[in-house]
Amino acid sequence: MIDFHTFHNWQKTYLVEEFKNEMATCLIATTQARLLRHASEYNWDVFRLPSTRPTSALVIQKHGGLPELWVKSSYTRYRKAFLAYLNEFFFMKCDKIPKNWQVDHLQPKCRFKQEHPVYFIRLHLIDRAINSSYGAGFEKSFYSFEREIEPFGGIHMDWLVFLKAYGIRLPSKRLGEDEWAHWSWEVASSLADSGVEDKILAYAGISTVLNLGYTGNYSSLPLQPCFREEVLNSPILSTLPTLETI
Known part of the structure; x- marks a missing residue:
């Protein structure tokens, strides 16, 4: 059954x-x-x-x-x-x-x-x-x-609907932007490995969801040192107007 x-x-x-x-x-x-x-x-x-x-x-x-x-x-x-x-x-x-x-x-x-x-x-x-x-x-x-x-x-x-329906728990608001960004990258990497979406496209979408939901700002979270270079060197970057690269 x-x-x-x-x-x-x-x-x-x-x-x-x-x-x-x-x-x-x-x-x-x-x-x-x-x-x-x-x-x-x-x-x-x-x-x-x-x-x-x-x-x-x-x-x-x-x-x-x-x-x-x-x-x-x-x-x-x-x-x-x-x-x-x-x-x-x-x-x-x-x-x-x-x-x-x-x-x-x-x-x-x-x-x-x-x-x-x-x-x-x-x-x-x-x-x-x-x-x-x-x-x-x-x-x-x-x-x-x-x-x-x-x-x-x-x-x-x-992305908000997908994350919730897929069964991904959001990080705590208390963690702050840097930890939200790390979490977004980890989830994006996992979804990319599963063939759901390109890693950088997924990061842009997921981190924008967190930023908008927790701060009201419609942009992705700042790139972190551990993955910043990979994102900046990607040809996909030019297609992502909301991706925060500072």
Whole structure:
């Protein structure tokens, strides 16, 4: 029988393949109308969730990939819907989600207001301890700029969403910029070794996430002596306007 760890590992494998695909299909939030239009245009399968209205939740499967659960941003029974999704599509036969796991919206619900079009958000199973390392304050700071922008069209996965969904715990805010930078480089190196992304591109994205979430500054963290030369000698450097090289 499939357990929660197995399902979570399947999510991670599927997540990496999407993220490597230049985010072409890595949607995490969009209007219901656009989601259904994409499904029609790209021949994605659309399923109803048992005992749930299609105006509240839908399951999308892209060309044999892992079925994804999408729910209306204002839908409050999303945990129950996720349990039904696990039982229906993965035959898990469980009556509750263990406390060490949380069902997370891959885009904050607070971004979508009543006056906006009806948005659906993709759900993901996340380790509770990992989720708590991101904290409400960190995500509030990170998304402060986005909350001021009127939602338009589809929203794709960014580095913050990827790190949390992949299961990478953030370093403590108390450590400071130098340690954040070292941590970002170590994670970027690990992801590069796993074939997820180029190391320097990953460092730029990951360290920018930390800097924005902890300080509100939209730029990568200063390069550290142990990897500064490698970054400065890379031809990729010219393509990264937010990379802090001082």
